[in-house]
Amino acid sequence: MIKTQTAVPMGFTGETFPAGTHMCLVYSDDAERLESIAKFLEAGILNNEKVGYFADAAPPDEIKKALLGHMSAGAARSDGAKLDVRTARDVYCPKGRFVPGEMLDTLRGFYDSAVEEGYGNARASGEMSWALKGIPGSDRLVEYEALINDLIVTHPLTPICQYNANLFDGATILNILKVHPMMIVHGQVVRNPYYQEPREFFKTYAGNTR
Amino acid sequence: MDDSSAEETRVLSQILAAQNMLCVFFSERRLAEFVKEVLRALPGVGRAGVCLRLLAEPEADLGLQECKDCAGSGRGLDDIGRSRGKCKLEKQDGFAVFPLDTAARSYGYLLVATEGDGPFERYRPFVVNFANSVAVALENRLQQKRLSDHVSELERTNERLKREIAERRRGEETLRKSQEQLLHAEKLSALGKLISSIVHEFSSPVHGVRGVLEQVHEEASLSEGIRSLTKLGIKECNRMSEMIQKLRGFYRPSAGIAVLLDLNALVDDMIFLNQKKFLSRKIQTVKNYDPNLPTIKGVEDQLKQVVLNLLQNAEEAIPDGGGKISVTTEATDTVVRLIVEDTGTGVPPDALPFIFDPFFTTKPGAKGTGLGLSVSYGIVKKHRGDIEVKSRFGEGTTFIVTLPR
Known part of the structure; x- marks a missing residue:
């Protein structure tokens, strides 16, 4: 395990937060979202972190180009290659089915590889709209999000999960809020008053499969 | 901080966070679901839950929200308690009503089931604030829709203007x-x-x-x-x-009689007449005749004169090194076309507007009277047809003769 840095920059805000801060970004303005996420990823690149992005709204090449366009010229020119953009479905459901445990293993592997490759830390962001496409197992999304909070205790990568308010229903979003300790609203990171520790959450979650 | 204060702080934080989140909800239906989930989670809210009722507003398409929880529907505050037995929530012992009002108008109301001795009353002021925020969110939605409708109307108007401008330009071109x-x-x-x-x-x-x-x-x-x-x-x-x-x-106007003519044969004859000259000047002739070309009605010797003029002009435009003359015939439902294209020197752009003028010539010295194209123009017009020219100076010229079927 990496000797954890006590604080990592977010990029879209001047504040720093402990590595392993699990955040959700619920958005309706795509331009605002893209700018915030680009700055988040750029901050990771400049901070010598392994950076990953899981795209669903558009092909990876298009998303990468759009993200690099929001970064400063220096980071985009010299470090753009370090931004690994993949298709969300390939990452979350490589065998055509979403299994929370397997995805958590993927995140562990991502963090461990960052250690082996000499990075200072790791961060990632995913567009979660893949879960609305009827992929088997996608109904376990909230369960998976809750379990990330246990994962990051031993593998403190910094994830931002993106939820499009135009696509996800309000009830799902409220559940998502319950499993993210921090949320990003209009570029500001705020502590989420709805957050519940995983054990507490699973006591009342209707889709509890633990 | 004692437990009740901590609880109050937690609830207040949640409501404030929910108010922050209202700004990201664009769809009215998603807003409704989110609002109901937030309120259901409050202490003291009864099992019957929450009913969100929006007043019908056709222009905003907010519609009448039929509450999925109680399958009830109603319109105004006067309907509460008189929904013909459909609303389960109204049958509860206790429910609170929160109007969704802004300074401009009323958007509906929230019904929240309350437990008789529950702590809900303590949070009523927070919920009132929250309801106000929901009303503002609905108003923003309405304004957004109106703006979107205006933009769409402007775009339609813009398209219409573009079409009218294009139509006017076509009319001006025809007039010219x-x-x-x-x-x-x-x-x-x-x-x-x-x-x-x-x-x-x-x-x-x-x-x-x-x-x-x-x-x-x-x-x-x-x-x-x-x-x-x-x-x-x-x-x-x-x-x-x-x-x-x-x-x-x-x-003198021609006294020739119009007869049915095979344009392909007529053109072929004129090419044959010039074949020797073409060969001597290394000019290749390419024929693209429509095999099903319909006959046209015309004065034979006059149309021969036109074809001859065009071929001779094409030949004279080609420099000494040789070139190509392509002759094409084609037909539509209403017209027959003869297209003569050469790889000659082309017509200078400033000379093009005068090319059909009598005595106008670009040929050097005494070569030509400058009447050939002018005569051809007159003949084609007499046949109720049209003749036009396209030229690329330095590359070649194309004459298009259109005659009615």
Whole structure:
């Protein structure tokens, strides 16, 4: 395990937060979202972190180009290659089915590889709209999000999960809020008053499969 | 901080966070679900839950929200308690009503089931604030929809304006072409009158001079030198008569009779006439005839003259190194087209507008009278057709003759 840095920059805000801060970004303005996420990823690149992005709204090449366009010229020119953009479905459901445990293993592997490759830390962001496409197992999304909070205790990568308010229903979003300790609203990171520790959450979650 | 204060702080934080989240909800239905989930989670909210009722607003398409929890529906605050037994929530012992009002208007109301001795009353002020925020979110939605409708209307208007401008430009172009044709016709008419007077004035004197010279030529006492001169004089008089006849032919309307013609055969004959010259000048001819070309009605010798003019112009435009003349015939439902394209020197752009003017020529020296295209234009027009030219200076020229079927 990496000797954890006590604080990592977010990029879209001047504040720093402990590595392993699990955040959700619920958005309706795509331009605002893209700018915030680009700055988040750029901050990771400049901070010598392994950076990953899981795209669903558009092909990876298009998303990468759009993200690099929001970064400063220096980071985009010299470090753009370090931004690994993949298709969300390939990452979350490589065998055509979403299994929370397997995805958590993927995140562990991502963090461990960052250690082996000499990075200072790791961060990632995913567009979660893949879960609305009827992929088997996608109904376990909230369960998976809750379990990330246990994962990051031993593998403190910094994830931002993106939820499009135009696509996800309000009830799902409220559940998502319950499993993210921090949320990003209009570029500001705020502590989420709805957050519940995983054990507490699973006591009342209707889709509890633990 | 004691437990109740901590609880109050937690609830307040949640409501404030929920108010922050209202700004990201764009769809009215998602907003409704989110609002109900937030309120259900509050302490003291009864099991019957929350009912969100929005007043019908056609222009905003907010619609009447049928509550999925109680399958009830109603319109105004007066309907509460009188929803014909459909709303389970209204049958509860206790429920609270929170209007969704802004300064501008009312959007509906929230019904929240409350437990008799529960702590809900403690949080009522927070919920009132939250309801106000929901109303503001609905108002923002309405304004957004109105703005979107205005933008769509502007876009439609813009498209309509573009179409009207394009239509006007087409009309102006048609007018311009009509004016050009009228001007050309007037030029020809004026020229014809001039020629008529020239023919009339010069014909007789030339005839008279020739007659005198012929008589002198017959005189036996003339020396050989003088006889040769008179012979030359007669020859020149004949040449002048011929030229005068040609001018008269240009002016006088043709008395030719229109018959059904095979344009492919007519064009082929004219190409054949020029074949030797084309070959000697290394000019390749390419024929693209429509095998199913319908017949047209026209005066044969006049249309032959047009085709001949076009071929000769094409040949003369091609420089000494050789080139290509392509001849195409094609038909639509209403017209037949003859297209003659050459790889010659092309027409200078500033000369193109005058190309059908009488006596206008780009040929150097005395080559050509400059009447060929002008005559062709007149003939085509008499056949109720059209002739147009496209040219790329330095690359070549294309003439398109359109004739009615």
